[in-house]
Amino acid sequence: MSKQSQRVERDLTMSRGMVEAIAHEMRENDEVFYMGEDVADYGGIFDSTQGLLDEFGYDRIMDVPISETAYLGAAVGAAQEGMRPIAELMFVDFFGVAMDQIYNQMAKNTYMSGGNVSVPMVLTAAVGGTYNDAAQHSQTLYGTFAHVPGIKVVVPSTAYDAKGLMHNAIRDDDPVLYMFHKRLMGIGWMPAPDGPKTPVPEEDYTIPFGSADVKREGEDVTIVTLGLHVHRALEAAEQLADDGVDAEVVDLRSLVPLDTDTIVGSVEKTGRLVVVDEDYRSFGVTGEIVATVADESLAALDAVERVAVPDVPIPYARPLEQEVIPDVDDIAAAVERTQ
């Protein structure tokens, strides 16, 4: 697509934003291909490849056997040959069956080769709960992957970000784990909040990793979050505004690399920090962000709150799931505790 193409701005769902970037990169580069379960005829269970089969055929939009070790490892191998595979893990919860290929091969080969080998692949995976699918299909697991050196970890929250981050991910020479929240994709059977559907330019553009986005400016408190919870935080911020609390919402967009400057800058302005995460609380994103701010600017911290899943597997029944996954009220209450 040429740079001169008209800047028609259409509202797209997050999945359309992702798919548009993938299609663009596949047109530009024959070495880009997509592998996964139910990605061809089905178009991805969460619409992550919707429509791609028609244009690119089965050779480049590849359905694979249910063998995550084999096909995620094959993506590593193809990437080491210089191709640019995108491999989809249908639910991030299934990583366990293929973890060696992810955290020992994909993540570490560059380092162990002294930088002589690169693994330019994208691993996409659906994350998140809110639809009562229980403990093996509802995890978010941001922290698990961000903890392992060698993996860049990206989490879009809007269609605009999804497209720009995907362009960047495919062009990146390192392995990128691109984690999309099911609830944001805009699929018919899992209604999304209004926020993720945004105007998206037709031409390609990149959003550099490590650039957090201030989705709402505010003076009184900084809410740092990502994925679905950006939208919950924005809703909480609107509620809080009625009570005279002006919250700033920082959308991390990538965990690795982490945009420390934006986070610290915001906390230095507001003095109060609330970190919201849909992953387990202990040893995770909330602890990491608080520690980062403490390292960089301890004096700026007047109050800190963490809102995350309280270290229990995600339960099935609705009242139980609602109890553990942070909602708008949980975020608002945490903010109030900092005031």
Added chain:
Amino acid sequence: MYADMVTARHYEERLQEEYLEGKQPAFDISAGPIPGELHLAAGHEASGAGVCQHLRDDDTVTAPHRPHHVAIAKGVDLKRMTAEIFGREIGLGKGKGGHMHLFDPEVKFACSGIIAEGCPPAAGAAMAAKKRNTDSVAVAFLGEGAIDQGAFLESLNLAAVHDLPVVFVIEDNDWAISMPKERVTDVQDGSQRAKGFDMPGVRVDSDDAVAVYEAAGEAIGRARDRNGPSVLELQVHRRMGHFMGDPETYRSDEDQDAAQARDSIERLAETLRGHGVDDATIDSLREAAHDRVEEAIEWAKEQPQPEPEAAHEDVWVNPPSGVTDTEPEYDLAGGDD
């Protein structure tokens, strides 16, 4: 066998109705009395019934994400299983597991939503039986789409070298979500994989519950007699989408029609008639099954939802100090069977 099969079929029909409640007109997976994914097994009944006929309460079964027909045939408490699917406090897992994660230790039944991951624990249960020198056995059910997974192949090898009393039952319904079998394997007969591990592999190529019963009897008898593991592959069919709400746009009408035409329940009824069982007997078996299902569903729906705070319990049996106790405060008695 017939009773188990009609119970399973009617159960699934009723669950389907309940599941769709609140999800109309626009299908929203998180709405209604049964949220989350629901994988129904209509078309698989001969497998659960034919295999589990040979099992006792002290034999272990692991099932995959499509578990109801196997659970029913294994004798899982139907009322508490239903309560679990409706997310009730008195459900088998107190509403924490849901339909893909049913655990009934009374009859040694468990299932998991991760493909092929029931195979290693089944081998482990067989290992325990062997070490303790009992004559109980273990059976792992999995789909034909799951047999490319390392967990299955590694379990076959482990079971073979240790002569474990375990049977791996492959339910071949031709589909793994949208992937037809021929696109994920070059070997049409999955039971052949057993040969690579030097164990018997048998395939029953029809939806004939009697043939399933006979083949399962041999495989399970072999395990019980301490003659080692085996693989049993059963041709079943998928009458519905992979999960409720699956539009099945990838599947041809002919394939769907063919699946509908191959009804193992009708086939078994014919066989029974051929053996002189009269229609009144068959009807009464079916009616009793329907009543049992209705009763379980009505009972389950009347049960209370769990208290939100219960979400924090049961992470541990022996909670580290400072962590919420796991003792249930409510009385768990009240199931059937």
